[in-house]
Amino acid sequence: MTIPAHFSLLMWPHEAQTALKYFASEKIIVIGTQTPTSMLRDAARQHLRLVVTEFLSAALDIAAHDLRLISVIGQGIRTVVRDMDLQISTSHETGISVAAISRLGQIGVDLMRTTLPDDWQDLAGVYLGDQHTASLIATPLSLQAQRFSQYWTQLEASLKCAGLGLTEYENQIQAAYRSQLSNIRTFSINTVPEYTASLAISGTTDFA
Template identity: 35%
Template sequence: MMELAVHAWPGPVPVLRDGLFVIGVATSTQRAQAREQLRSATRAALAAVLGVDADAINIDSTPGEAPRIKLAGGKRAIGCSFTHDEGYALAAIYLHGAVGVDVMKVQDIQDWDNVARDYLGPQVCAALLAAPASKQATEFARAWTRHEAWLKCHGRQLSEWQAGDEASIGVALRGLPEGLVGHLAMAGAN
């Protein structure tokens, strides 16, 4: 899977693709409100996909751990991941395991090359430096969201790149608002 469409929510019931779907929600720019709006939308979308009552869906967000979804009476957890940027949020739901998602506004970052070298590694940094100057901001945002999604999926915190770290792989998200890029990573695929 190289790309995955983001389903606008509220909207038609998302279609599962290999047990996976992503919803995009216009939210408040206030973090606490955006967080609640996204979780409410996630419960509603998953309820529609599974044909269950939204009240039967609990999102467990234990500090220091990736969030998980539990269905009332169910024993297994459903993977989920959330991300926000400037009034827009994504939720990724994966019925078969861990998932990570990230979204970022494309913007010029003064020292992006130092950030890339420190956090994305020399291989990614070299590829970014080789990109045309007019595309470097977009390519940096793609590399960063791919890396952040991979970290979230694997329950790792952001840290500086170390020898032996692999370049992150991920699934590009399409259907995002103009100026945003995003990626998804899921267990077993990366």
């Protein structure tokens, strides 16, 4: 597998054939599903699990009732099919849920509506660090929401990939955290309008 500059979100079931064809030859895929804006988070999680089950059932030619999606604390979701260990990371935002599925080990995905919170400078200073905060301040106002969302989803995806919870930047640069985050690479995800998403993959992952 050649490492792409970015990944594309494939919506299920609207892009089902494209998604199935893609996963037949590639080792990582990001699928998404639309959800009612009124859907609660627990219901969105359950809906996405059903979508992932339906996708894997079709992609791997296995009965849905034979698939077991196991939630592992700090490691997302995993399932084993014919000795194939699949790692799954999920993210939810109003109107859409996404799942990154990997044949190559730990993975992280994060999605958010492209927005600039009123307290973005405080959030950036606490969680993103001085360098990203300075970059945001220097970014034209019309592009700040996109840049902030990009930085934020990269952070969240990286932490998920490493099995870590959201923590302040001063903790991220401590030795214990830094060693777990140092080998993680992030990629942008081409997603639907008004949303930003990022994917994180372990730097030791073999794409061959």
